[in-house]
Amino acid sequence: xxxxxxxxxxxxxxxxxxxxxxxxxxxxxxxxxxxxxxxxxxxxxxxxxxxxxxxxxxxxxxxxxxxxxxxxxxxxxxxxxxxxxxxxxxxxxxxxxxxxxxxxxxxxxxxxxxxxxxxxxxxxxxxxxxxxxxxxxxxxxxxxxxxxxxxxxxxxxxxxxxxxxxxxxxxxxxxxxxxxxxxxxxxxxxxxxxxxxxxxxxxxxxxxxxxxxxxxxxxxxxxxxxxxxxxxxxxxxxxxxxxxxxxxxxxxxxxxxxxxxxxxxxxxxxxxxxxxxxxxxxxxxxxxxxxxxxxxxxxxxxxxxxxxxxxxxxxxxxxxxxxxxxxxxxxxxxxxxxxxxxxxxxxxxxxxxxxxxxxxxxxxxxxxxxxxxxxxxxxxxxxxxxxxxxxxxxxxxxxxxxxxxxxxxxxxxxxxxxxxxxxxxxxxxxxxxxxxxxxxxxxxxxxxxxxxxxxxxxxxxxxxxxxxxxxxxxxxxxxxxxxxxxxxxxxxxxxxxxxxxxxxxxxxxxxxxxxxxxxxxxxxxxxxxxxxxxxxxxxxxxxxxxxxxxxxx
RNA sequence: GGCCCUAUGGAGAAGUGGCUUAACUCAUCGCCCUCUCAAGGCGACAUUCACGAGUUCGAAUCUCGUUAGGGUCACCA
Numbered sequence: 281x282x283x284x285x286x287x288x289x290x291x292x293x294x295x296x297x298x299x300x301x302x303x304x305x306x307x308x309x310x311x312x313x314x315x316x317x318x319x320x321x322x323x324x325x326x327x328x329x330x331x332x333x334x335x336x337x338x339x340x341x342x343x344x345x346x347x348x349x350x351x352x353x354x355x356x357x358x359x360x361x362x363x364x365x366x367x368x369x370x371x372x373x374x375x376x377x378x379x380x381x382x383x384x385x386x387x388x389x390x391x392x393x394x395x396x397x398x399x400x401x402x403x404x405x406x407x408x409x410x411x412x413x414x415x416x417x418x419x420x421x422x423x424x425x426x427x428x429x430x431x432x433x434x435x436x437x438x439x440x441x442x443x444x445x446x447x448x449x450x451x452x453x454x455x456x457x458x459x460x461x462x463x464x465x466x467x468x469x470x471x472x473x474x475x476x477x478x479x480x481x482x483x484x485x486x487x488x489x490x491x492x493x494x495x496x497x498x499x500x501x502x503x504x505x506x507x508x509x510x511x512x513x514x515x516x517x518x519x520x521x522x523x524x525x526x527x528x529x530x531x532x533x534x535x536x537x538x539x540x541x542x543x544x545x546x547x548x549x550x551x552x553x554x555x556x557x558x559x560x561x562x563x564x565x566x567x568x569x570x571x572x573x574x575x576x577x578x579x580x581x582x583x584x585x586x587x588x589x590x591x592x593x594x595x596x597x598x599x600x601x602x603x604x605x606x607x608x609x610x611x612x613x614x615x616x617x618x619x620x621x622x623x624x625x626x627x628x629x630x631x632x633x634x635x636x637x638x639x640x641x642x643x644x645x646x647x648x649x650x651x652x653x654x655x656x657x658x659x660x661x662x663x664x665x666x667x668x669x670x671x672x673x674x675x676x677x678x679x680x681x682x683x684x685x686x687x688x689x690x691x692x693x694x695x696x697x698x699x700x701x702x703x704x705x706x707x708x709x710x711x712x713x714x715x716x717x718x719x720x721x722x723x724x725x726x727x728x729x730x731x732x733x734x735x736x737x738x739x740x741x742x743x744x745x746x747x748x749x750x751x752x753x754x755x756x757x758x759x760x761x762x763x764x765x766x767x768x769x770x771x772x773x774x775x776x777x778x779x780x781x782x783x784x785x786x787x788x789x790x791x792x793x794x795x796x797x798x799x800x801x802x803x804x805x806x807x808x809x810x811x812x813x814x815x816x817x818x819x820x821x822x823x824x825x826x827x828x829x830x831x832x833x
Numbered sequence: 834g835g836c837c838c839u840a841u842g843g844a845g846a847a848g849u850g851g852c853u854u855a856a857c858u859c860a861u862c863g864c865c866c867u868c869u870c871a872a873g874g875c876g877a878c879a880u881u882c883a884c885g886a887g888u889u890c891g892a893a894u895c896u897c898g899u900u901a902g903g904g905u906c907a908c909c910a
Contacts, residue, residue, distance in 0.1 A: 760868035794869035
């Protein structure tokens with residue numbers, strides 16, 4: 281029995297050939313240098329921060345070369361699949377402005393190189409497998425899990441490399457007649473690729489991030505088609521990236537080890553392998569101080585949803601991830617005042633090959649800078665949109681009086697160097713709740729204590745004088761000048777220098793007076809500019825709070 | 834364990850044999866400014882590039898070894 285006859289036995293209904301596929305999926309008509317990249321997630325859960333990192337780079341590389349970025353859904357692992365997660369992945373990508381040009385879009389597909397969902401590509405895989413069988417480079421394997429375990433244990437005993445290869449590849453040595461017989465008898469089987477490699481020999485591989493290096497040839501007869509008829513990753517990768525005409529495969533470094541498999545597959549099929557860029561994994565330090573991959577189970581920041589739900593600006597995360605990708609991005613974006621990040625050119629060679637430790641502090645930095653750039657209307661709209669979805673407490677504050685909320689956020693905002701008080705919307709309600717009478721009263725017992733060096737009488741004296749002598753009708757300059765005068769009249773030093781020169785002759789400094797007033801009005805030591813806080817609160821509320829604190833002392 | 838990758842401060846890193854007594858960013862800490870809180874300005878933070886040898890007039894940069902960390906060895910991707 282010939283190999284072709286065996287191929288026909290296994291795939292009687294496959295009549296098309298690889299040539300037909302080549303015609304059906306011709307090379308793309310793209311300008312010189314245009315790169316075709318792809319993000320190929322499996323629908324097994326929420327979008328991981330590492331996946332966002334990878335897809336952002338894929339998207340960027342395609343955009344900056346005027347190429348194509350597409351999404352392909354790798355849904356061949358039916359056991360781990362989570363219904364609806366494919367669509368969710370696309371939606372989350374969209375939030376971060378990583379929008380594909382073609383491919384899988386959740387509820388529909390776009391493009392000439394589809395289908396873009398692997399479970400819909402059975403015919404393509406079967407055509408290629410049939411070809412491989414007919415040229416003697418693939419064969420059915422009837423080994424069961426027990427057989428494989430047995431082989432493995434023998435290999436371990438003999439200290440040999442484990443796996444299905446060479447003499448250990450039992451089913452390699454079956455005759456086609458035996459194969460046909462067992463198939464006809466209904467025995468379950470997988471299809472394995474017949475490797476011609478030898479792990480003693482090395483091949484040179486090129487990685488866009490790491491450069492060239494040597495690695496052992498593949499000699500494993502890997503499974504290309506599982507017993508459920510679906511392809512494995514390695515095989516699907518070769519078929520899909522070839523027929524979808526991917527020029528650059530960008531993926532995590534966990535794939536480096538299987539590069540020899542992929543290269544042998546491409547060679548055997550007579551296809552040009554794509555360029556590869558293996559990205560480092562984003563890490564975190566564990567309890568023992570060891571680096572480990574960001575884990576969805578252990579680290580909240582591993583799920584992109586965390587940033588969305590906590591009210592971070594998506595752009596802030598993207599900017600942070602860009603600095604991990606190309607560290608020169610930081611300087612670039614600072615010089616560009618955080619604008620037009622699309623003009624930045626990403627370089628593979630500048631991507632570090634070591635996994636960076638995820639730095640929340642830096643995400644906060646970007647988020648704070650970005651949030652400070654908006655005017656009051658923009659930031660209010662953004663806060664409201666966020667609150668409506670994720671934060672009832674914040675929504676409640678906004679809905680009490682949107683203009684009031686706007687004024688709170690507008691304190692020292694629309695100016696050359698705006699304040700950078702807020703880093704995300706997630707804790708905004710807590711940050712501003714003292715502006716609201718009810719919240720202020722609710723938290724009255726939790727307020728920050730006054731400086732211990734002042735007695736209740738000192739504080740009362742300061743407060744009653746302030747209340748009587750300070751009017752909010754004056755401008756900021758005059759108001760502070762006035763406060764200074766009151767402070768001096770009560771025995772406080774007008775400035776730090778004076779105080780430092782003779783601390784014993786003063787009760788304190790103007791700063792102490794401002795702190796007393798600040799704690800009285802807000803319950804906190806750190807708040808926006810006191811003058812504007814009072815303007816927003818209004819005279820009535822200010823008077824009430826001062827009187828209330830005086831009476832409670 | 835085999836194979837592959839990596840190793841510069843608290844974090845991200847620049848650095849490709851002399852320009853480096855190691856850029857820049859975040860964080861931290863100080864000082865200045867100031868009427869408060871921020872912002873801003875200035876400064877501190879690796880005499881040394883995991884360690885050890887070697888090559889060289891000269892090494893963070895090249896070579897070898899050691900150590901440490903990461904990845905990978907599925908009918909998962």
